[in-house]
Amino acid sequence: MKVTGAQALMKCLKEQGVNVVFGFPGGAVIDIFDEIMKNKDLTHVLVRHEQAAVHAADAYARVVGDVGVALVTSGPGATNTVTGIASAYLDSIPIVVFTGQVPTALIGNDAFQEVDIVGITRPCTKHNYLVTDPNELIETIREAFHIARTGRPGPVLIDLPKDVMAAMVNFTEPKPVKMRTYRPTYEPHPGQIEKACKSILKAKKPVLYIGGGVIASNAHEEVTEFARKMSVPVTMTLMGLGGFPGTDPLSMGMLGMHGTYFANMAVSDCDMLIAVGARFDDRVTGRLDAFAPHAKIIHIDIDPTSISKNIGVDIPIVADCKHAVAAMNSWLDRTKEFNRDEIAVKHEPWLNKIREWKAKHPLGYVEEADIIKPQFVVQKLHELTGGDAIITTEVGQNQMWAAQFYHFNHPRAFLTSGGLGVMGYGFPAAIGAKMAAPERTVIDIAGDGSIQMNIQELATAMQYKCPVKIAILNNNYLGMVRQWQELFYDKRYSNTGLETAPDFVKLAEAYGAVGLRATRPSEVEPVIKEALATDNTVIMDFVISREEGVYPMVPAGKATTEMLLV
Amino acid sequence: MKHTISVLLQNKPGVLSRVTGLFSGRGYNIESLCVNKTLDPNVSCLTLVSYGADQIIEQITKQLHKLIDVIKVTDMAETEYVEREMVLIRIKAEAGTRAEVLRIIDIFRGKVVDVSSKSYAVEITGDEEKIQAVIDILKPIGIQEIVKTGTIAMARARKTL
Numbered sequence: 001m002k003v004t005g006a007q008a009l010m011k012c013l014k015e016q017g018v019n020v021v022f023g024f025p026g027g028a029v030i031d032i033f034d035e036i037m038k039n040k041d042l043t044h045v046l047v048r049h050e051q052a053a054v055h056a057a058d059a060y061a062r063v064v065g066d067v068g069v070a071l072v073t074s075g076p077g078a079t080n081t082v083t084g085i086a087s088a089y090l091d092s093i094p095i096v097v098f099t100g101q102v103p104t105a106l107i108g109n110d111a112f113q114e115v116d117i118v119g120i121t122r123p124c125t126k127h128n129y130l131v132t133d134p135n136e137l138i139e140t141i142r143e144a145f146h147i148a149r150t151g152r153p154g155p156v157l158i159d160l161p162k163d164v165m166a167a168m169v170n171f172t173e174p175k176p177v178k179m180r181t182y183r184p185t186y187e188p189h190p191g192q193i194e195k196a197c198k199s200i201l202k203a204k205k206p207v208l209y210i211g212g213g214v215i216a217s218n219a220h221e222e223v224t225e226f227a228r229k230m231s232v233p234v235t236m237t238l239m240g241l242g243g244f245p246g247t248d249p250l251s252m253g254m255l256g257m258h259g260t261y262f263a264n265m266a267v268s269d270c271d272m273l274i275a276v277g278a279r280f281d282d283r284v285t286g287r288l289d290a291f292a293p294h295a296k297i298i299h300i301d302i303d304p305t306s307i308s309k310n311i312g313v314d315i316p317i318v319a320d321c322k323h324a325v326a327a328m329n330s331w332l333d334r335t336k337e338f339n340r341d342e343i344a345v346k347h348e349p350w351l352n353k354i355r356e357w358k359a360k361h362p363l364g365y366v367e368e369a370d371i372i373k374p375q376f377v378v379q380k381l382h383e384l385t386g387g388d389a390i391i392t393t394e395v396g397q398n399q400m401w402a403a404q405f406y407h408f409n410h411p412r413a414f415l416t417s418g419g420l421g422v423m424g425y426g427f428p429a430a431i432g433a434k435m436a437a438p439e440r441t442v443i444d445i446a447g448d449g450s451i452q453m454n455i456q457e458l459a460t461a462m463q464y465k466c467p468v469k470i471a472i473l474n475n476n477y478l479g480m481v482r483q484w485q486e487l488f489y490d491k492r493y494s495n496t497g498l499e500t501a502p503d504f505v506k507l508a509e510a511y512g513a514v515g516l517r518a519t520r521p522s523e524v525e526p527v528i529k530e531a532l533a534t535d536n537t538v539i540m541d542f543v544i545s546r547e548e549g550v551y552p553m554v555p556a557g558k559a560t561t562e563m564l565l566v
Numbered sequence: 567m568k569h570t571i572s573v574l575l576q577n578k579p580g581v582l583s584r585v586t587g588l589f590s591g592r593g594y595n596i597e598s599l600c601v602n603k604t605l606d607p608n609v610s611c612l613t614l615v616s617y618g619a620d621q622i623i624e625q626i627t628k629q630l631h632k633l634i635d636v637i638k639v640t641d642m643a644e645t646e647y648v649e650r651e652m653v654l655i656r657i658k659a660e661a662g663t664r665a666e667v668l669r670i671i672d673i674f675r676g677k678v679v680d681v682s683s684k685s686y687a688v689e690i691t692g693d694e695e696k697i698q699a700v701i702d703i704l705k706p707i708g709i710q711e712i713v714k715t716g717t718i719a720m721a722r723a724r725k726t727l
C-alpha cells in the first residue's frame with residue numbers, strides 16, 4: 001500500500017500502541033500535524049515548550065511501562081528537547097523523540113531552522129537516526145521503538161526531513177525486528193545464580209541495594225519475595241524508590257548523600273551487598289574506597305557496562321533484574337540448604353543492629369509551632385493521599401524531602417529526574433503522568449525556583465483538563481544550593497535568594513487554575529484537602545521555614561558514614 | 567598503557583563519530599585510527615590505538631560494544647597479534663646520498679615509489695618500532711615530508727600442537 005511518509009508515521013505509531021504524543025508544531029513538521037488532525041486514534045498534547053514535551057513523554061513512559069513519544073519541529077524545536085532527552089538517557093527511560101528536519105536537499109546548507117540534532121544528541125541517546133531515504137522510514141521507526149523499550153531502556157531520536165514526510169512510501173506489515181548487532185541478554189547464567197545464592201546463604205550481614213532497574217524490569221514482586229524469604233534488609237536508590245515497599249519493616253529507605261543514617265551504616269558494615277539494577281552512582285557511594293568496604297558484592301544488571309564501572313564486583317550477573325531475581329528465588333526454593341525460618345533466626349542479630357541504628361537516628365526534623373516544616377507537608381501529603389498518589393518532583397531540597405518522607409509502597413509512583421537532576425522536570429512530568437493514569441492523584445512536589453522553569457505548562461494542564469496538583473515548598477531560595485553555601489561556603493549566599501518571585505496564587509488564577517496558600521502549620525491540612533477535592537489544576541504555595549536543610553547529608557566526596565545529622 | 571583496539575562495525579554514516587565520541591567524551595586521545603571495508607561491504611573494520619588507564623579503556627571497550635552499530639570489539643592486549651603501519655617518506659637524495667638512502671631502504675625492505683633529481687619518496691611497512699627506527703636513521707639525511715597510516719592489527723591464529 002502506498003502512503004505518504006507522514007501517513008506511514010501515523011500507522012507505525014498505531015502499530016506500536018501509541019495513544020498519546022506530546023509535541024509542538026513548526027514548519028518542518030506541518031505534514032505530520034496535518035495527519036495528526038485527521039487521526040482520531042491519537043491524542044496530541046500541545047505543550048508550551050518542547051522541553052516539557054520530552055519530560056511529559058518520559059513520565060508517561062514510566063507510568064505505563066512502555067515507550068513515551070514526543071514530536072517537535074526542526075532547529076529550535078529540536079534543540080529545546082536536548083535536556084529532556086539527556087534526562088531520559090541518564091534515567092534509562094524509553095522514549096522516542098521525532099524531530100522535523102529541513103528537506104534533504106538543504107541539509108548541510110545552514111538552511112533556515114536547520115540544526116544537526118543527530119550530532120547534538122549522539123552522546124545522550126541510546127541510538128539516533130537521520131532518515132534520508134523514504135524507503136527506510138518504516139523500518140527505522142520500528143527499530144527505534146524496539147531499541148527504546150528493550151535491554152536497558154533509553155531515548156531514541158529520529159530526525160525526519162520534510163520531504164521524507166511528503167514522499168510516497170510502501171507500507172509493509174510489521175514483522176519482528178531482527179538486528180544483527182543488538183541482542184540484549186535477559187536470561188541470567190545459571191552458574192552465576194547458583195554461585196550468588198550460595199554466597200548469600202553464607203553471609204551474616206547482607207544488604208539488598210536496589211535501583212531503577214528494578215522498576216524498569218517490573219521486578220518489584222520478585223525482589224520483595226526474595227527480601228522477605230531471605231530476611232534481607234533493603235535500601236533503595238532515588239530511582240529505586242517503590243521497588244520495595246517503603247513501609248515494610250525490612251525497608252531502610254534511601255541510601256547515599258541524603259539517605260537514612262541506618263541505610264548508610266548498614267551498607268558500610270555489611271558483609272554481602274546484593275546490587276540489583278543499580279549503578280553505584282557517586283551520590284550513592286560517596287568516597288569509593290569507603291563504600292561497603294567489608295562486603296562481597298553481587299551485581300545484577302542488564303547493562304554490562306554498569307558492572308565493575310566504579311566498584312569491583314565479585315559476582316557479576318548480566319541479566320534482566322526480574323529474570324535474575326526470579327531465578328534466585330526458584331534456586332532457593334529448590335535447595336535443601338535454604339530454610340526460611342533458620343535464615344530469619346540467623347539474620348536476627350543483624351536486623352537488630354539496624355533497628356538500633358534506626359532508633360538512634362531515625363529520619364526526622366525539628367518541629368516548630370508557627371513555621372511550616374517542608375517534611376511535615378510531605379508527611380501530610382502522604383497521609384491525605386493514603387500513600388497512593390503518583391508523586392513527581394522538581395530538583396533540590398524538595399526532591400530529597402519527597403524521597404525521604406513520602407514512603408513509596410508501589411513502583412512507578414515516584415517520578416524524578418534522578419541522573420541529570422533537571423529543575424523543571426516535575427510539572428510537565430505530572431502532566432504526562434496524569435495523561436497516562438487519569439484516575440490517579442498526581443502531585444508535583446516542587447521548589448519555588450524549579451517550578452518557574454516550566455511554569456508555562458499551566459496552559460497545557462488547563463487545555464487538557466489535567467487536574468494535577470503542585471505543592472510548592474516555598475523557601476524563597478534555590479534551597480539546595482543555599483544549603484551547600486551554608487555548610488561549605490561560610491554562608492555566602494551568592495545568587496541563591498529568590499525574594500523576587502511571582503504571587504503563585506495569582507499566577508494560578510491567571511491561567512484559570514486554583515491557587516491556595518498556607519503560611520502556618522495548621523493551614524497545611526485544610527489546603528491539601530481542598531486541593532485534593534478540587535477537580536482543577538491547583539497550585540499549593542506552602543511558605544516554609546526558609547533555611548531548613550536536608551539531613552542526613554554526606555558531604556560530596558566523603559565516606560557515607562561521615563553524615564551530618566539533624 | 568597502549569591499547570590497540572579492533573572494532574567491526576556497520577558501514578553507515580555517523581558510526582565513526584559514535585566510536586570516537588566515547589574517547590573524546592572522556593578526554594582521551596586517539597593516537598591513530600584506520601578504517602576500511604571488510605569482505606562484506608556493509609561491514610567496516612576499524613583499528614585504533616589509544617593510551618590510557620586499563621580500567622578506563624576497559625570501560626570504553628564495553629561502551630563500544632554497547633553501540634548499536636558495533637558488531638565486535640577486541641582489545642588486542644588480550645591476544646597475540648600482528649600489527650603494521652605504513653609510512654611514506656620523502657627524503658632528500660642528492661648526488662652524495664642517493665646510494666646510501668637506497669641501501670637503508672633496502673635493509674628495511676622498503677620501496678621507492680617516486681623519484682626526482684633531488685629526492686626519493688619511499689614506502690615502508692612494519693610495526694611501530696620498525697617505522698620509528700627508519701625515521702631515526704633517515705632523519706640526519708633530511709626528511710622533507712612524512713605521512714603515516716594508522717596501525718592495523720590482526721590476531722594470530724591459535725597454534726595447536
Ligand SMILES: Cc1ncc(C[n+]2csc(CCOP(=O)(O)OP(=O)(O)O)c2C)c(N)n1
Nearest residue numbers: 396397398423447448449450477478479480
Ligand atoms: C536546570 C537546572 N539548573 C540548575 C540546577 C542546580 N540546582 C540544583 S538544586 C537547585 C535549587 C533549586 O531550587 P528550588 O527549586 O527552589 O528547590 P529547593 O532546593 O529550594 O527545594 C539548583 C539551582 C539544576 N539542578 N537544574
Ligand SMILES: [Mg+2]
Nearest residue numbers: 447448477479
Ligand atoms: Mg526553593
